[in-house]
Amino acid sequence: MLNAYAILKKVREEKPLIHHITNWVTIYDCASIVRAFGALPVMAHAAEEVEEMASIASALVLNIGTLTPTLVESMLRAGKAANKKKIPVILDAVGVGATKLRTESALRIIREVKLAVIKGNSAEIGVLAGVKASVRGVEAAGLQGNPIEVALRLAHKTHTTVALTGKQDVITDGKKTMLCNNGHAMMGCLVGTGCMAASVIAAFCAVEGDPVKASTAALSCFGIAGELAARKARGPGTFKERLYDSVYNLDEKTVRRMQNVDEV
Amino acid sequence: MLNAYAILKKVREEKPLIHHITNWVTIYDCASIVRAFGALPVMAHAAEEVEEMASIASALVLNIGTLTPTLVESMLRAGKAANKKKIPVILDAVGVGATKLRTESALRIIREVKLAVIKGNSAEIGVLAGVKASVRGVEAAGLQGNPIEVALRLAHKTHTTVALTGKQDVITDGKKTMLCNNGHAMMGCLVGTGCMAASVIAAFCAVEGDPVKASTAALSCFGIAGELAARKARGPGTFKERLYDSVYNLDEKTVRRMQNVDEV
Amino acid sequence: MLNAYAILKKVREEKPLIHHITNWVTIYDCASIVRAFGALPVMAHAAEEVEEMASIASALVLNIGTLTPTLVESMLRAGKAANKKKIPVILDAVGVGATKLRTESALRIIREVKLAVIKGNSAEIGVLAGVKASVRGVEAAGLQGNPIEVALRLAHKTHTTVALTGKQDVITDGKKTMLCNNGHAMMGCLVGTGCMAASVIAAFCAVEGDPVKASTAALSCFGIAGELAARKARGPGTFKERLYDSVYNLDEKTVRRMQNVDEV
Numbered sequence: 001m002l003n004a005y006a007i008l009k010k011v012r013e014e015k016p017l018i019h020h021i022t023n024w025v026t027i028y029d030c031a032s033i034v035r036a037f038g039a040l041p042v043m044a045h046a047a048e049e050v051e052e053m054a055s056i057a058s059a060l061v062l063n064i065g066t067l068t069p070t071l072v073e074s075m076l077r078a079g080k081a082a083n084k085k086k087i088p089v090i091l092d093a094v095g096v097g098a099t100k101l102r103t104e105s106a107l108r109i110i111r112e113v114k115l116a117v118i119k120g121n122s123a124e125i126g127v128l129a130g131v132k133a134s135v136r137g138v139e140a141a142g143l144q145g146n147p148i149e150v151a152l153r154l155a156h157k158t159h160t161t162v163a164l165t166g167k168q169d170v171i172t173d174g175k176k177t178m179l180c181n182n183g184h185a186m187m188g189c190l191v192g193t194g195c196m197a198a199s200v201i202a203a204f205c206a207v208e209g210d211p212v213k214a215s216t217a218a219l220s221c222f223g224i225a226g227e228l229a230a231r232k233a234r235g236p237g238t239f240k241e242r243l244y245d246s247v248y249n250l251d252e253k254t255v256r257r258m259q260n261v262d263e264v
Numbered sequence: 265m266l267n268a269y270a271i272l273k274k275v276r277e278e279k280p281l282i283h284h285i286t287n288w289v290t291i292y293d294c295a296s297i298v299r300a301f302g303a304l305p306v307m308a309h310a311a312e313e314v315e316e317m318a319s320i321a322s323a324l325v326l327n328i329g330t331l332t333p334t335l336v337e338s339m340l341r342a343g344k345a346a347n348k349k350k351i352p353v354i355l356d357a358v359g360v361g362a363t364k365l366r367t368e369s370a371l372r373i374i375r376e377v378k379l380a381v382i383k384g385n386s387a388e389i390g391v392l393a394g395v396k397a398s399v400r401g402v403e404a405a406g407l408q409g410n411p412i413e414v415a416l417r418l419a420h421k422t423h424t425t426v427a428l429t430g431k432q433d434v435i436t437d438g439k440k441t442m443l444c445n446n447g448h449a450m451m452g453c454l455v456g457t458g459c460m461a462a463s464v465i466a467a468f469c470a471v472e473g474d475p476v477k478a479s480t481a482a483l484s485c486f487g488i489a490g491e492l493a494a495r496k497a498r499g500p501g502t503f504k505e506r507l508y509d510s511v512y513n514l515d516e517k518t519v520r521r522m523q524n525v526d527e528v
Numbered sequence: 529m530l531n532a533y534a535i536l537k538k539v540r541e542e543k544p545l546i547h548h549i550t551n552w553v554t555i556y557d558c559a560s561i562v563r564a565f566g567a568l569p570v571m572a573h574a575a576e577e578v579e580e581m582a583s584i585a586s587a588l589v590l591n592i593g594t595l596t597p598t599l600v601e602s603m604l605r606a607g608k609a610a611n612k613k614k615i616p617v618i619l620d621a622v623g624v625g626a627t628k629l630r631t632e633s634a635l636r637i638i639r640e641v642k643l644a645v646i647k648g649n650s651a652e653i654g655v656l657a658g659v660k661a662s663v664r665g666v667e668a669a670g671l672q673g674n675p676i677e678v679a680l681r682l683a684h685k686t687h688t689t690v691a692l693t694g695k696q697d698v699i700t701d702g703k704k705t706m707l708c709n710n711g712h713a714m715m716g717c718l719v720g721t722g723c724m725a726a727s728v729i730a731a732f733c734a735v736e737g738d739p740v741k742a743s744t745a746a747l748s749c750f751g752i753a754g755e756l757a758a759r760k761a762r763g764p765g766t767f768k769e770r771l772y773d774s775v776y777n778l779d780e781k782t783v784r785r786m787q788n789v790d791e792v
Contacts, residue, residue, distance in 0.1 A: 017665045025291050025307045027553050031719045036764050041719065042623070042665030043553050046596040049627040056626070056664070068310040095306070098320070099313040136320070137281045137306030189512070191295045191305065235509030236300050245763030248717070289555050289571050332574040359570070362584070363577040400584070401545045401570030453776070455559045455569065499773030500564050 002178065002263075004217035005255040007208045012038035016058030016206035018199065019082075021045045021075050023065025023094065026192035030061070033196040036247040037221075039203040050074045051081035058206035060087055061199055062113075064105055065094035065138065072105045079113030088116035088205040092198035096120060097127035097135035110158055116211045118154065119163040119198045122147050129154035138194075140166070148177065148264070161211035163219065165197055171216045178216040181260040182223025184230040186239045197222055216261055221250060224258045266442065266527075268481035269519040271472045276302035280322030280470035282463065283346075285309045285339050287329025287358065290456035294325070297460040300511040301485075303467040314338045315345035322470035324351055325463055326377075328369055329358035329402065336369045343377030352380035352469040356462035360384060361391035361399035374422055380475045382418065383427040383462045386411050393418035402458075404430070412441065412528070425475035427483065429461055435480045442480040445524040446487025448494040450503045461486055480525055485514060488522045530706065530791075532745035533783040535736045540566035544586030544734035546727065547610075549573045549603050551593025551622065554720035558589070561724040564775040565749075567731040578602045579609035586734035588615055589727055590641075592633055593622035593666065600633045607641030616644035616733040620726035624648060625655035625663035638686055644739045646682065647691040647726045650675050657682035666722075668694070676705065676792070689739035691747065693725055699744045706744040709788040710751025712758040714767045725750055744789055749778060752786045 018034050020027070020043045031041035044053040047070070054060050060082040062075045082089045091109055095102045106128060110118065118128065123140035126133025131153065132144035143150065151164040155174035164170040169180040187193040197219060204218035205211055225246035233239035281304045286294050295305035308317040311334070318324050324346040326339045346353045355373055359366045370392060374382065382392065387404035390397025395417065396408035407414065415428040419438035428434040433444040451457040461483060468482035469475055489510035497503035545568045550558055559569035572581040575598070582588050588610040590603045610617045619637055623630045634656060638646065646656065651668035654661025659681065660672035671678065679692040683702035692698040697708040715721040725747060732746035733739055753774035761767035 019665070023307070024288050024552050025295055028292065028556065028719065031553055032764070035717065035719050040665055040667055042626070043551070043594055044623070044627070045594060046629060048597060049629040052627040052629075053665070066307055066309060069312060095308070098306070099308070099316040101310060101313040101316075137283070137304055137317070139304055189299065191292065191299050235512035236296070237505035237508030237512075240508075241505055241765035241769055244765030244768075248763035248765075287571070288552050289559055292556065330571055330573060333576060359572070362570070363572070363580040365574060365577040365580075401547070401568055401581075403568055453563065455556065455563050499776035500560070501769035501772030501776075504772075505769055 002213055002216055002261050004220045004259050005252045007204050007214060007217040008221050008250060008255065010207040011203050014207050015040055016203060017042055017056065018059050018061060018202050018206060019044065019054050019057035020061045021050060021071065021078055022061060022063035025065055026195040029192040030195050030199040033247065034199050034203050036244050037200055037203050045071060045074050047074045047077060050078035054078040054081045054087065055085055057087060059202040060089045061202045062089060062109060063092040063094055063195055063198060064102055065195060067105055075109060076112055079109065083114045089113055090117045090119060090198055090202045090205060091115050092195060093118060093120035093124045093128060095135065095138045096124040097133060098137055103127060115160045116205050117161045117163050117201055117215050118158065119201060122164055122166050125154055125162060125164045126150050129157060161215060163201060163215040165194060169219045171212050173212050176212050177264045178212055179262045179264060180216055180219045180223060182220045182227060184226045186230045186233060187226045190236050190240055220259050220261050221255060224255060225250060227258065266477055266480055266525050268484045268523050269516045271468050271478060271481040272485050272514060272519065274471040275467050278471050279304055280467060281306055281320065282323050282325060282466050282470060283308065283318050283321035284325045285314060285335065285342055286325060286327035289329055290459040293456040294459050294463040297511065298463050298467050300508050301464055301467050309335060309338050311338045311341060314342035318342040318345045318351065319349055321351060323466040324353045325356065325466045326353060326373060327356040327358055327459055327462060328366055329459060331369055339373060340376055343373065347378045353377055354381045354383060354462055354466045354469060355379050356459060357382060357384035357388045357392060359399060359402040360388040361397060362401060367391060379424045380469050381425045381427050381465055381479050382422065383465060385458065386428055386430050389418055389426060389428045390414050393421060425479060427465060427479040429458060433483045435476050437476050440476050441528045442476055443526045443528060444480055444483045444487060446484045446491060448490040450494045450497060451490045454500050454504055484523050484525050485519060488519060489514060491522065530741055530744055530789050532748045532787050533780045535732050535742060535745040536749050536778065538735040539731050542735050543568055544731060545570055545584065546587050546589060546730050546734060547572065547582050547585035548589045549578060549599065549606055550589060550591035553593055554723040557720040558723050558727040561775065562727050562731050564772050565728055565731050573599060573602050575602045575605060578606035582606040582609045583613055585615060587730040588617045589730045590617065590637060591620040591622055591723055591726060592630055593723060595630065595633055603637060604640055607637065611642045617641055618645045618647060618726055618730045618733060619643050620723060621646060621648035621652045621656060623663060623666045624652040625661060626665055631655060643688045644733050645689045645691050645729055645743050646686065647729060649722065650692055650694050653682055653690060653692045654678050657685060689743060691729060691743040693722060697747045699740050701740050704740050705792045706740055707790045707792060708744055708747045708751060710748045710755060712754040714758045714761060715754045718764050718768055748787050748789050749783060752783060753778060755786065
């Protein structure tokens with residue numbers, strides 16, 4: 001049985017450094033959520049320093065939300081440096097399927113970097129798995145097949161843990177599959193929760209060697225905070241404020257009571 | 265008579281995709297406000313993908329708040345791709361008049377892209393209209409002439425709808441002119457409300473073919489949310505939170521009662 | 529005796545324009561805090577416009593939080609333009625010591641630009657002073673020697689005012705040294721407060737010619753707002769909202785009562 005709180009506790013105790021090469025839209029919130037969870041974020045994207053920064057980090061997030069070819073080069077460099085040191089690398093495949101640049105860059109990163117987790121919404125994971133899927137900007141707009149099969153297909157194809165986020169999150173390494181039902185519809189109304197989820201996954205992967213357990217615990221804890229935040233939120237403004245407070249205050253009792261995870 | 269709520273309703277129903285090439289300061293808030301209004305934001309600036317992204321969008325925002333020559337090239341590419349598909353393009357002329365790069369880039373975009381709306385504060389619009397105006401950083405600091413005449417002058421010169429924002433917003437295509445008196449002084453104390461206004465205009469232009477009506481409805485709805493947010497705000501922190509909540513909760517009754525728009 | 533409120537009052541009355549070349553993580557919050565303090569922020573980083581923008585500003589912030597070699601070139605250009613006009617330049621040495629690029633870039637800026645203030649945490653200042661110090665990402669993780677001596681050493685070495693931030697802030701030009709005990713532990717839990725502090729220092733330097741007084745007053749006022757914000761905060765979400773409201777509402781009575789500054 002997954003003990004999400006135990007992994008959260010390790011994040012808070014070890015305060016791992018999470019290096020991000022990410023997009024310019026949600027960069028602040030990625031850093032903030034990592035900090036609210038008790039880890040230390042650092043953002044650095046210059047080709048001249050990413051290898052050095054990745055090498056001292058405990059996990060690396062590659063988020064292609066506002067990618068450029070230059071940024072992708074930095075991601076490859078950082079990813080390879082992280083691989084050398086066995087530091088887990090998390091790819092957030094933002095907008096894959098919307099443009100050729102995104103799809104090809106994600107596929108190139110998957111080929112050239114050994115990833116711990118590929119994270120995306122159902123359509124992004126679908127596109128990477130070679131399934132018919134439609135992406136509208138950075139939103140999932142359609143998927144042929146069911147999310148569990150699609151996630152399994154990409155996991156088998158890439159020998160990597162896949163975290164497919166949605167109303168129900170599917171996390172699988174091709175052998176073990178976990179489903180997380182935590183979260184709240186308000187999270188979909190707030191820009192950046194998808195990117196934040198990838199950053200939280202990275203923080204959990206920094207302290208837990210099994211990427212399936214780490215990703216599931218991360219999505220469960222983040223989702224629980226979302227459920228708590230939604231309770232008295234009057235809109236995305238109050239929801240966001242409460243989301244940060246809820247993450248910061250997550251305690252063992254609450255996480256144990258609210259954790260909603262199944263292994264299939 | 266303008267029915268601002270009817271256009272807002274269409275935004276919520278159609279959830280248009282709004283592609284932004286924008287600045288790094290307010291990029292998150294531009295995305296967030298679009299989402300709070302019920303539309304879908306996407307930010308993408310790499311020359312390699314902007315034509316593809318603009319082509320699948322329902323409106324395009326070009327905001328020169330932290331421009332570089334490379335970014336301006338992406339804006340021109342995206343703008344021309346949007347023109348081919350008849351997708352409305354909104355220019356936010358941030359800081360025009362403060363530096364040569366800003367003024368010349370805005371003028372070049374106006375020459376090379378068919379715009380639906382040029383949006384700016386009184387001084388920015390003044391500079392583009394060829395009137396004496398002074399800009400301090402990104403703030404209007406002086407204008408020779410009255411805002412209505414200045415907006416008309418630019419509209420005539422460019423054959424484009426102009427949205428001049430200020431205490432009273434002036435929206436004109438040179439024939440029809442609307443004045444919007446919604447809004448609150450606190451909006452001027454919050455960084456990003458100007459940029460957000462341009463993004464909201466884009467979301468409304470995506471569902472309403474008349475740019476004057478769309479822009480006026482957008483500024484009225486955003487302004488009403490600002491008035492509501494200011495009621496119990498204790499400063500820019502609470503104001504911002506309430507602004508998002510108010511946008512999210514705008515209902516027909518409130519918009520009808522508070523809409524403060526004149527046609528001249 | 530330092531009168532922090534008197535300098536704050538001047539910021540509010542003169543509304544100085546504060547030009548930033550800064551990082552993509554906290555760029556919005558740097559602008560927002562400057563605005564909440566009553567000054568006007570402007571962010572501009574293109575080599576083609578930074579000299580022009582710096583020349584019309586009242587202070588310039590160079591923050592290397594997500595630096596690239598191109599951005600450093602812009603910083604040098606802007607810094608030299610500011611020097612010509614005697615506009616104070618503040619360097620925020622974010623992450624110095626974490627990578628070679630950061631350390632070398634900061635040292636180059638210190639060599640080529642006449643700075644009013646070098647701001648950093650204890651480890652960043654330690655690295656620049658040539659003392660053994662360890663930086664973890666952008667966090668201070670260790671320092672050999674006491675902060676006052678380290679700050680003095682860098683001030684003597686560079687003939688510049690040094691603002692070393694921490695639980696106790698040390699501000700010194702090598703002759704006069706001030707200690708500021710305002711602030712609250714919650715500020716360390718919020719991403720961006722370090723960067724914001726540098727921006728506030730710049731706003732205060734824009735209206736007060738003595739960088740030691742200006743920096744101390746800035747850190748005291750910002751710290752007082754932090755203490756007020758922490759009172760009823762339930763986590764980083766509510767803390768951030770209250771921090772902005774507290775800054776906006778700081779009054780003479782409160783600042784006088786809470787100012788906690790010593791001259792040594």
